[in-house]
Amino acid sequence: MTTTTDRVRVPSPSTDRAAHPAIERVGGASFGRLLGTELRKLVDTRSGRWVLLAILALTVVAMAVPLWLGRDTGSGMLSLLVAANIPQAILLPVLGILTAANEWSQRTALITFTQEPRRVRVMVAKTVAVVLLGMAVLALSILVAGLAHVASRAAVGGEIDLSLGWTLLGHLVVIQALGVLTGVAFGALFLSVPLGIVAYVLVPTLSPLVFMTTAWLREHAAWFDLATAQAPLLGSQALTGEQWAQVGTTGALWILLPLTVGFWRVVRKEVK
Numbered sequence: 001m002t003t004t005t006d007r008v009r010v011p012s013p014s015t016d017r018a019a020h021p022a023i024e025r026v027g028g029a030s031f032g033r034l035l036g037t038e039l040r041k042l043v044d045t046r047s048g049r050w051v052l053l054a055i056l057a058l059t060v061v062a063m064a065v066p067l068w069l070g071r072d073t074g075s076g077m078l079s080l081l082v083a084a085n086i087p088q089a090i091l092l093p094v095l096g097i098l099t100a101a102n103e104w105s106q107r108t109a110l111i112t113f114t115q116e117p118r119r120v121r122v123m124v125a126k127t128v129a130v131v132l133l134g135m136a137v138l139a140l141s142i143l144v145a146g147l148a149h150v151a152s153r154a155a156v157g158g159e160i161d162l163s164l165g166w167t168l169l170g171h172l173v174v175i176q177a178l179g180v181l182t183g184v185a186f187g188a189l190f191l192s193v194p195l196g197i198v199a200y201v202l203v204p205t206l207s208p209l210v211f212m213t214t215a216w217l218r219e220h221a222a223w224f225d226l227a228t229a230q231a232p233l234l235g236s237q238a239l240t241g242e243q244w245a246q247v248g249t250t251g252a253l254w255i256l257l258p259l260t261v262g263f264w265r266v267v268r269k270e271v272k
Contacts, residue, residue, distance in 0.1 A: 029116050031125060038129035042099060047193075051095045058087035059141060067152055074153035077162060080145035081172065082234065088141065089179050092134050096183025097196040099130045100262065104191045109271050119266050127184050127259075134180040138172060171233040178230065178251060185255045188262025191269065203254075222246045226254045 029037075042048045062083040066075045100123070103109040116122050146162050153160045187196040204227055211221040211228075222228045222243075229250040232243050239247070 031121065034116060034122060034125035035129055038099070038125045039132065041102075042095065042129060042133055045102070047098050047102065048095065051091060051098065055088055055091045055095075055137060056140075058091070059084045059144070062087050063145065063148055067148060070152060072156065074156045074158035075149060077145055077149045077164060078168070078236070080148055081141065081164075084141040084145060085172070085175065085234075088134075088137060088176070092137065092176070092180050093183030093186070093200055094197060095133070096130045096180045096185075097187035097200060098193055099126045100184045100187030101191050101193045101196050104269075105193045113271055120263055123188065123263055123266055127181070130180050130184060131177055134176045135173065138176045142172075165236055167238050168236040171235070171239075174247070175230060175233050178226075178247075178255065181251075181255050181259070182226070185259040185262060188266060189258040191262070191265060223249050224253065226250045 043052065063080050066079040066083050070076070070079070103112050112122060113119055142164075149162065150160055152158075183196075183200060186200045187193070190196045190199060207225055208221075208227070211217045211225055217224070223246055229243075229246040232239050233247070
């Protein structure tokens, strides 16, 4: 008796692509697609939508204060922008925390990282998306501040001056970007929205107390405290080399370091 074994030939993608056109190489999502997805998630999720609405509402309320104080002479463009920056400096980092940590708090990380297993690529897309949104909010604030300035000065017959200067505009962009990146860093570090928000609120509150403990820390606070280093950015005068070095040093300490650790945690963390 003889036994015949039939061998089934499995098509190889490299050799049988022409004979089997349905066989295609499946690759990961492009960065543009990831970026578009993260931008959409910032505005079409409930938490992101409410944070954005709160930012816009509080920005309008903050601008109403200098408008009321300057009702007799008209409000200046700079005062309106500084007022608008206050709620944005508080809430935009919260949006960054939500972006970085929401996947783990809402237990959607399994879906996200199954569709795109390159986790660092996803985190970079999240970071770029929230920075772009922060720049869009800044541009909208400048537009609204300009309209409010024109209306307030026109109402009292005052002179209209819409010039900001490239130096101040650059400072505003840096402040906005650093604020958003701070939120992303804390969110990635803790991978928990509540813990990230608590840390983001407590660190700026407690760090000035620490820097007041010794004379040396008080003297060199600008090299360690993010708020102290960024204070000159609120003016229209160009920063000196030392001041930029202080901004860079504090940024590396409070943003780059936790962001790097956070990215490492995302790569290493088990998805359940």
